Amino acid sequence: MSGAEVEWSRGDRVRAAARLMLGWVALLWLLEVVDVASGHALDTYGITPREPSELTDVVPAAFLHFGFAHLAANTVPLLVMGFLAALGGIRRFLVICAAIIVADGLGVWLIAPSHTNTAGASGLIFGLFGFLLVSGVVERRPLGVLVGLLVGAVWGSAIVAGLAPTQTGVSWQGHLLGLLAGVAAAFVFRRRPSPALTR
Template sequence: MSGTELEWSRGDRAKAAAKLMVGWVALLWLLEVVDVATGHALDDFGIIPRVPAELVDIVPAAFLHFGFAHVAANSVPLLVLGFLAALGGLRRFAAVCALVIVADGLGVWLISPAHSNTAGASGLIFGLFGFLMVSGFVERQPLGVLVGLLVGAVWGGAILAGLAPTQTGVSWQGHLIGLVSGVAAAFVFRSRAGTAPVLTR
């Protein structure tokens, strides 16, 4: 592959990652508009712990929020962290997100306080943070390590604050499980030892 093809491939991957995350965040806002327009009917798709029928809401809950302030708070970190994670390949990104969303949702269902209702993209955000923080070290890639350090410097304080169990109305359980799931995803979906990710169109 020539240098020109390599640069074009990187640019194409960045464009795809950007389009994906802009579309993802736009979907969250659209769903919140629908939720408000229907008298918050979508809030019923949050996760209520240890109710068997609520298991079907594990995936939808990651896309729903309780008000515009809630979705606004999650939009920028999801956009940036998702973009950075998606640069490593859209297939791997989809697998990482699937693992984090399902594991986080199951964890919330198992250990969150009874009668609570949990929804939002924050569990995924914490998962992407954990994934980016360790994947560079796991794969021994200097650029990935640098990205992880920068992500930690920018969002590390907010992540630690989100893990505090003293906050009212915040699912620290979902945040913690999301973070652990993201770290696990870095090991599960790491590139093969000794090889760099293949840049493809």
Template sequence: MDTTTRPATDGAWTQGDRAKAAAQLMLGWVALLWVIEAVDFATGHALDWYGILPRDADGLGGILTAPFLHFGFGHVAANSVPLLVFGFVAALSGIRHFLAVSALIILADGIGIWLIAPPNTMTAGASGLIFGLFGYLVVRGFVERRALGIAVGVVIAAIWGGSFFLGILPTNTEVSWQGHLCGLAAGVVTALYFRRPAPRPPALLS
């Protein structure tokens, strides 16, 4: 029985390369949120008006800008760690794949907020994307039938599941539970949409 080892393709990324790129991307992403909030603070919160205005045509543009805006430094601080962690884990599968996943979550979450959020409100913040990435990571391993992905999803659910469940309850009027709920649903749907084929067992050679 003979086997051969296939040489690595020139330019192929190693797991270390992927981890470094994922870390750089998410550190830069979170840093950008802080810079935007600093600009918002310096301009007297002029950027707050670029959030999502429910069922208002002028608020449709906020679907794309709202995830990058926050209502104060405490707000962006609360979102920084979970975004950094979930984004890093999700981006380990590939930067382009992660960006596509994030774009779909942002779009679906924003449309959901625009449709169901209470009137005369303004919604902004990265929490919708965070809830989406949470749902995506928890479900992805199961739909792809990958042991590592399942383990990651179980760990994430065990650590953050309780607080995320509370975040989607309509009794919590201090946050946009609509944005959290829409983000979570978007993440689950995204995991189903972007699912990769389950790994096949290696062929037996003789």
């Protein structure tokens, strides 16, 4: 493969990751517009713990928010961290996101306080943070380590604050479970080096 073809392939990955995350965030905003216009009818798809019927809301809850301020707070970190993670391959990224969303949602369903309703992309955001933080080390990629350090420097303090159990109206359980799921995903879905070509 020539150098020009390598650069084109990288450009394709960048464009694909950007389109995916812009579309993802646009969908979240559209859903919130629908939620507000319907008198917050979509809030019922949040996760109420330990109700068997609520297991079907484990995935939808990650795409819904309780108001535009809630969504706005999640938009930039989801956009940036999702873009960085998606650069490693769209299919792999979607599998990682699905694993984080399902693990986080099931965990919230199991351990969140009774009579609460949990929704939002923050569990996924914490998961992507954990994934980006450790995946470079796990895969022994210097660029990945650098990305992890950069993400840690920008959002590390906010992540730590989001894990505090003392915050009112914040699912620290969802944040913690998402973070742990992202770290686990870095190990489970790590990229292995291609075998050396021989002649």
